[in-house]
Amino acid sequence: MESRYARQERFPGIGSQGQQRLQQKHVLILGAGALGSANAEMLVRAGVGTLSIIDRDVVEWSNLHRQQLYTEQDAENHTPKALAAKERLQRLNNDTVVKAYVLDAKADNLEKLIRDVDVIIDGSDNFEIRFIINDLCQKYSLPWIFGAFAGSFGMTYTFLPEKSPCLHCLLPVLPSGGMSCETSGIISPAVQMTASYQTAEAMKLLTGRNEEVRESLLLFDVWKAQHQLIKTAGVKKTNCPSCGTERTYPYLVEEQHTKLDVLCGRNTVQIRPAEPRSYNFKALADTLRTHGEVRQNNHVLTCAFPDCKLSVFQDGRVLIHGTQEIEKAKNLYYRYLAN
Amino acid sequence: MIKVLFFARLQDETGKESIEVDKTNITVDDLKQHLEEEYNLSSLSHTMVAVNENYADGSTTLKEGDTLALIPPVSGG
Numbered sequence: 001m002e003s004r005y006a007r008q009e010r011f012p013g014i015g016s017q018g019q020q021r022l023q024q025k026h027v028l029i030l031g032a033g034a035l036g037s038a039n040a041e042m043l044v045r046a047g048v049g050t051l052s053i054i055d056r057d058v059v060e061w062s063n064l065h066r067q068q069l070y071t072e073q074d075a076e077n078h079t080p081k082a083l084a085a086k087e088r089l090q091r092l093n094n095d096t097v098v099k100a101y102v103l104d105a106k107a108d109n110l111e112k113l114i115r116d117v118d119v120i121i122d123g124s125d126n127f128e129i130r131f132i133i134n135d136l137c138q139k140y141s142l143p144w145i146f147g148a149f150a151g152s153f154g155m156t157y158t159f160l161p162e163k164s165p166c167l168h169c170l171l172p173v174l175p176s177g178g179m180s181c182e183t184s185g186i187i188s189p190a191v192q193m194t195a196s197y198q199t200a201e202a203m204k205l206l207t208g209r210n211e212e213v214r215e216s217l218l219l220f221d222v223w224k225a226q227h228q229l230i231k232t233a234g235v236k237k238t239n240c241p242s243c244g245t246e247r248t249y250p251y252l253v254e255e256q257h258t259k260l261d262v263l264c265g266r267n268t269v270q271i272r273p274a275e276p277r278s279y280n281f282k283a284l285a286d287t288l289r290t291h292g293e294v295r296q297n298n299h300v301l302t303c304a305f306p307d308c309k310l311s312v313f314q315d316g317r318v319l320i321h322g323t324q325e326i327e328k329a330k331n332l333y334y335r336y337l338a339n
Numbered sequence: 340m341i342k343v344l345f346f347a348r349l350q351d352e353t354g355k356e357s358i359e360v361d362k363t364n365i366t367v368d369d370l371k372q373h374l375e376e377e378y379n380l381s382s383l384s385h386t387m388v389a390v391n392e393n394y395a396d397g398s399t400t401l402k403e404g405d406t407l408a409l410i411p412p413v414s415g416g
Contacts, residue, residue, distance in 0.1 A: 031416050033416055034415075034416065035416045036416070122416065123416050124416050125414060125415055125416040126414055127412065127414055147416065148412070148413045148414050148415055148416055149413055149415045149416070150347060150348070150413035150414070150415045151347065153346065153347040153413060154413070155410070155412075155413060165394075170387065170394065171385070171387070171412065173384075173385060175385040175412045175414070184347075184348065184351075184413075184415075186415055217387075217389075217394065219346060219410060221346075221347075224356075228344075228346075228392070228408065229392065230389040230392055230393070230394050230408070230410075231392060231393045231394065232393075232394045233393070234393075235394045
């Protein structure tokens with residue numbers, strides 16, 4: 001009988017030595033949405049040694065058409081994505097150590113989780129966190145693989161510290177109002193293609209074939225079958241605040257206030273308290289029960305109001321589903337949860 | 340003439356994948372502004388650009404026969 005990885009080892013780019021290396025390596029995937037799911041499944045099946053996966057969110061029905069690790073049961077139970085992902089991944093390959101983190105990734109908590117990581121894969125859905133990843137990867141000299149999509153269009157780039165330009169060199173200003181799945185929708189082939197290129201790059205890095213890493217920004221439209229490679233020679237800036245000679249890592253400086261975000265593709269506002277806090281779910285359930293149906297598990301409590309739904313997490317984060325209006329979300333938060 | 344390639348939302352906004360613009364010796368930023376007005380586009384200020392398949396910035400001067408790609412960053416993941 002052929003061994004589990006025989007066909008993968010037969011591929012000249014990997015080989016038996018590459019496979020052995022892969023099995024010693026640690027990948028961190030930030031975000032367990034569509035890209036996170038697809039990258040995680042490929043890497044775990046490929047036999048990566050350790051996979052850390054971080055996500056702040058719970059599984060919802062509107063995720064299921066593109067987020068391949070999750071089931072209808074996960075959506076029904078509002079299972080945190082990181083935990084649902086770990087359970088599925090562990091059944092795909094029990095030899096990989098899968099570490100799941102249900103948390104809102106920020107500079108300080110990420111900094112603790114990347115210490116023994118070899119590669120970071122971007123499965124996030126906003127540029128704010130990507131600029132934080134970028135600064136951390138410059139600071140700790142780690143490669144990271146950017147991926148993003150909207151509609152049928154995707155893009156990916158592999159950032160190598162000290163070698164390639166960093167995200168801050170490519171984008172001097174943090175983009176706002178970028179095309180998201182909120183406005184353009186998303187089809188899963190665009191997810192799969194973006195993730196496939198990311199995983200292929202990760203495999204090169206994890207098996208020690210750094211010289212084969214693609215040096216261009218790759219753009220594609222999977223519906224139109226168009227591909228474009230953009231060369232980035234000469235783009236690295238010596239005065240870049242993230243990777244230049246006088247670095248300040250501007251995105252690692254913490255913002256100290258309650259933060260509100262409108263989440264991608266979700267008709268949802270997230271509120272993060274300035275300091276981590278924990279709720280007494282039992283007391284909260286008693287309060288909220290008079291306003292709507294309350295459900296809870298150990299990680300999250302939800303309350304369905306007539307026109308929107310609250311999800312309250314143990315770390316104090318709150319998602320308000322069914323609105324994109326920050327003011328409305330804030331009112332609900334301060335009315336029921338701030339005290 | 341300068342050839343302009345549109346990506347992602349810009350294809351939807353213009354209804355085109357590419358156009359030719361009768362300009363030369365113009366900076367990328369000036370051409371962006373011209374296109375914003377001409378095609379009534381949402382802001383191109385954060386749009387990434389490539390000239391002849393090389394990543395470039397807004398101060399690059401475009402010459403006769405150059406191809407400019409306008410690539411709005413997408414964020415979904």
